[in-house]
Amino acid sequence: MSRTDPDLKTQTSAAPDAAEFLRLDNQLCFALYAASGLVTRAYRPILEPLGLTYPQYLVMLVLWERTPRTVSELGEALNLDSGTLTPLLKRMEAAGLVNRGRDPADERRVLVTLTQAGAALKEPAKGVPAALACGMAMSPEELTDLRATLQDFARRLKGVADEGDSYSRPA
Amino acid sequence: MSRTDPDLKTQTSAAPDAAEFLRLDNQLCFALYAASGLVTRAYRPILEPLGLTYPQYLVMLVLWERTPRTVSELGEALNLDSGTLTPLLKRMEAAGLVNRGRDPADERRVLVTLTQAGAALKEPAKGVPAALACGMAMSPEELTDLRATLQDFARRLKGVADEGDSYSRPA
DNA sequence: TCCAATTTGATTGTGTACAATTTAATAGCT
DNA sequence: AGCTATTAAATTGTACACAATCAAATTGGA
Numbered sequence: 087m088s089r090t091d092p093d094l095k096t097q098t099s100a101a102p103d104a105a106e107f108l109r110l111d112n113q114l115c116f117a118l119y120a121a122s123g124l125v126t127r128a129y130r131p132i133l134e135p136l137g138l139t140y141p142q143y144l145v146m147l148v149l150w151e152r153t154p155r156t157v158s159e160l161g162e163a164l165n166l167d168s169g170t171l172t173p174l175l176k177r178m179e180a181a182g183l184v185n186r187g188r189d190p191a192d193e194r195r196v197l198v199t200l201t202q203a204g205a206a207l208k209e210p211a212k213g214v215p216a217a218l219a220c221g222m223a224m225s226p227e228e229l230t231d232l233r234a235t236l237q238d239f240a241r242r243l244k245g246v247a248d249e250g251d252s253y254s255r256p257a
Numbered sequence: 258m259s260r261t262d263p264d265l266k267t268q269t270s271a272a273p274d275a276a277e278f279l280r281l282d283n284q285l286c287f288a289l290y291a292a293s294g295l296v297t298r299a300y301r302p303i304l305e306p307l308g309l310t311y312p313q314y315l316v317m318l319v320l321w322e323r324t325p326r327t328v329s330e331l332g333e334a335l336n337l338d339s340g341t342l343t344p345l346l347k348r349m350e351a352a353g354l355v356n357r358g359r360d361p362a363d364e365r366r367v368l369v370t371l372t373q374a375g376a377a378l379k380e381p382a383k384g385v386p387a388a389l390a391c392g393m394a395m396s397p398e399e400l401t402d403l404r405a406t407l408q409d410f411a412r413r414l415k416g417v418a419d420e421g422d423s424y425s426r427p428a
Numbered sequence: 429t430c431c432a433a434t435t436t437g438a439t440t441g442t443g444t445a446c447a448a449t450t451t452a453a454t455a456g457c458t
Numbered sequence: 459a460g461c462t463a464t465t466a467a468a469t470t471g472t473a474c475a476c477a478a479t480c481a482a483a484t485t486g487g488a
Binding site: 158 | 465466467468469470475476477
């Protein structure tokens with residue numbers, strides 16, 4: 087018995103019985119969890135010269151599309167709440183990438199805009215996707231399929247999460 | 258022009274030009290990042306009654322398979338380093354789920370074992386996969402395909418990451 | 429034997445993440 | 459106007475996550 091597989095339990099996928107079947111989504115969720123960590127890790131050395139972390143890069147992608155944005159708009163786009171975004175944006179402000187200021191029309195809102203340096207960073211950042219893509223070597227079809235599957239998966243999971251915390255729903 | 262899509266830029270996937278093509282893996286990586294967050298969120302209400310977070314649940318899955326395990330074995334299985342695992346395991350020790358002790362044969366190693374309470378938690382935890390799976394409603398084929406694709410994707414990404422930090426390689 | 433290189437965890441510092449609470453401001457109703 | 463409910467961020471507290479560094483133990487020669 088020389089199984090040297092370090093994964094949770096990579097079955098031979100021959101004939102999964104009941105117990106194994108239940109383990110399948112554990113494997114799937116873990117695969118997702120692990121792949122996400124690898125994404126962050128893969129981006130790190132590429133983004134480091136730009137002075138960005140991966141979540142900060144995602145914020146910049148949104149801001150490069152259109153600006154200004156409110157904190158809640160960023161949160162909706164990235165699936166993050168203010169408890170995550172506020173300190174993240176403060177660090178980006180300290181780095182001179184963005185400005186934060188209250189919306190005069192509605193003082194509850196905080197408008198996030200790009201500084202000149204932040205806008206200028208778009209140019210060197212154009213090489214980022216290629217730098218990553220050249221390493222993973224997936225075909226456009228594979229990329230498209232996986233993305234579509236993940237988005238479908240995410241839509242279903244969002245449903246599960248919404249059922250879970252019933253108290254956070256309008257009623 | 259009434260585009261109300263909150264995503265980064267969900268194209269119509271008609272005829273991607275060069276710029277759009279480069280954006281594809283941004284979308285893919287973000288989809289992965291977002292889906293991973295949703296996994297953690299979906300597990301939260303299910304694991305909360307067991308007193309576990311999702312990473313802690315992953316550690317328990319490994320320990321329920323076989324015990325004892327060293328910290329580095331856990332790290333290899335879960336793709337986490339000691340800086341993450343040490344405090345996590347200490348919290349689990351404080352919660353009475355695991356014991357930690359040096360290996361008499363090699364004092365550098367720390368052996369993690371299950372307490373009675375930790376081992377007993379396996380029973381109620383058996384309902385966890387079903388609780389999650391019943392909500393996402395994916396066919397076994399879909400689950401298997403997505404898992405396989407993700408693992409393939411992860412293998413390639415691992416390659417990219419290893420190229421990135423060239424200083425962490427043996428030489 | 430002795431000692432340099434390696435291995436293994438722990439520690440430190442920074443940066444996400446999110447639930448729960450708080451604060452401030454707007455909107456809606458009477 | 460005055461009051462209540464709602465909304466938007468910020469804050470607080472807890473929990474990952476990893477790079478860099480440190481300390482202790484083991485290993486492998488010379």
